[in-house]
Amino acid sequence: QSVLTQPPSASGTPGQRVTISCSGSSSNIGSNTVNWYQQLPGTAPKLLIYSNNQRPSGVPDRFSGSKSGTSASLAISGLQSEDEADYYCAAWDDSLNGFWVFGGGTKLTVL
Amino acid sequence: QVQLVESGGGLVKPGGSLRLSCAASGFTFSDYYMSWIRQAPGKGLEWVSYISSSSSYTNYADSVKGRFTISRDNAKNSLYLQMNSLRAEDTAVYYCARVSLTGGLGFDYWGQGTLVTVSS
Numbered sequence: 001q002s003v004l005t006q007p008p009s010a011s012g013t014p015g016q017r018v019t020i021s022c023s024g025s026s027s028n029i030g031s032n033t034v035n036w037y038q039q040l041p042g043t044a045p046k047l048l049i050y051s052n053n054q055r056p057s058g059v060p061d062r063f064s065g066s067k068s069g070t071s072a073s074l075a076i077s078g079l080q081s082e083d084e085a086d087y088y089c090a091a092w093d094d095s096l097n098g099f100w101v102f103g104g105g106t107k108l109t110v111l
Numbered sequence: 112q113v114q115l116v117e118s119g120g121g122l123v124k125p126g127g128s129l130r131l132s133c134a135a136s137g138f139t140f141s142d143y144y145m146s147w148i149r150q151a152p153g154k155g156l157e158w159v160s161y162i163s164s165s166s167s168y169t170n171y172a173d174s175v176k177g178r179f180t181i182s183r184d185n186a187k188n189s190l191y192l193q194m195n196s197l198r199a200e201d202t203a204v205y206y207c208a209r210v211s212l213t214g215g216l217g218f219d220y221w222g223q224g225t226l227v228t229v230s231s
Contacts, residue, residue: 002155033215037156044206044221045148045156051215088156092216097170100146100158100216 003028003101004089011109017077020106022089024070028101032092034072036065039086039105048087049074076108084110113137113220115207120225127197127229133190133207133222141165141185144210146218147192149203149227157203160192161210175201197229 005023012018022034036049047056049065052072064075072091076083089103119131131147146161160171160181169181180193190207204226208218
């Protein structure tokens, strides 16, 4: 059982816009920024969004993030076949000397 | 360019020990917090442990506390994870990751991972 809650799956057709939600609590998302990771099949995760809505260099602007209260969202517009991957949200949790928490992951399928 | 290369994974019996290493290059290793994150087969990501840049601070997930020890050698640009009293549920790919200095405590670089299998 992951501390952050994500839907296990999402899907869309090429060109569509899809969103993935991430729900947490006051000790994690509610008081810290959210990061998103993309894990393509058979590869290590890659930082996709940091500090709620910032993109590392090289990440297309089709990817965007937002946060409100204890929830966050990742949006992917102009969906492409290469976006098919697992997506994870994560945040620092202020409990017990501090630690990171992850969502359970959302498998995105491009139909 | 930034590189993180894990090693030391393998097959170990329940109750056994293993030491993972992560060799870092392409950045000033001693400036960064580092972390271990694992992924059980077919499962999601689980944070395991972190260590501060000077080794002053460490923390562990409850699932490994008291059994795993994280350490680093800044002179050798290396991160380690000593894993004792291993259990079947520790079977996973173990990734080392760099904690970004500016990116909202994100893990901005990851290694390719090393597989640890705990089985009799």
